[in-house]
Amino acid sequence: MEKQDGQDAAAVRLDDPWYDALAAGWGELDSTGAPATAVPVQPVERAADRPGTAEIYLEVHRSAAFQEVRSRYRRFVVPAALAFLLWYLAYVVAATAAPGLMARPVAGAVNVAMVAGLGQFLTTFLLTWAYARHARLRRDRAALDLRWTVFDRARAQETARGRER
Numbered sequence: 001m002e003k004q005d006g007q008d009a010a011a012v013r014l015d016d017p018w019y020d021a022l023a024a025g026w027g028e029l030d031s032t033g034a035p036a037t038a039v040p041v042q043p044v045e046r047a048a049d050r051p052g053t054a055e056i057y058l059e060v061h062r063s064a065a066f067q068e069v070r071s072r073y074r075r076f077v078v079p080a081a082l083a084f085l086l087w088y089l090a091y092v093v094a095a096t097a098a099p100g101l102m103a104r105p106v107a108g109a110v111n112v113a114m115v116a117g118l119g120q121f122l123t124t125f126l127l128t129w130a131y132a133r134h135a136r137l138r139r140d141r142a143a144l145d146l147r148w149t150v151f152d153r154a155r156a157q158e159t160a161r162g163r164e165r
Contacts, residue, residue: 056153060146069142076134084127091116 060066095102095113102113 053154053157056150056157060150063146065142066146069139069146072134072138072142076131076138080127080131084123087123088120091120 094116102111102116104112106112106115
């Protein structure tokens, strides 16, 4: 946790509920040490009053919290992607349409084209840093809370399903 995360940052559950969950049959070993064969999925009859996993995901997808996370994502990505695309296109157009401008020396053998080309790399790194910072400060905590909501509801559903058997 960083200092700017706030006082309640320690209360946030940071462990990932999906980290240890392997995909069905992937990487699991049977008692002999050989890869286990995938078990066919049996259809489970569920009570009408209990939502299935698909309904849980759809309900979370429709929630205001999920829409807010998506909105924050779009508010950053769309303008940033457009700005970078315009910057890149300006560089390409200037390189083809104004070769005299691009060949103008800046310092010694370094010309405008080299500075603009290195600026493309610098812009890429800065945009990557800005995206990671924006995600960490504006979206990650809310997305993790949504993930825990889905995980807790699915776990409760599995527990209830186990009790019925």
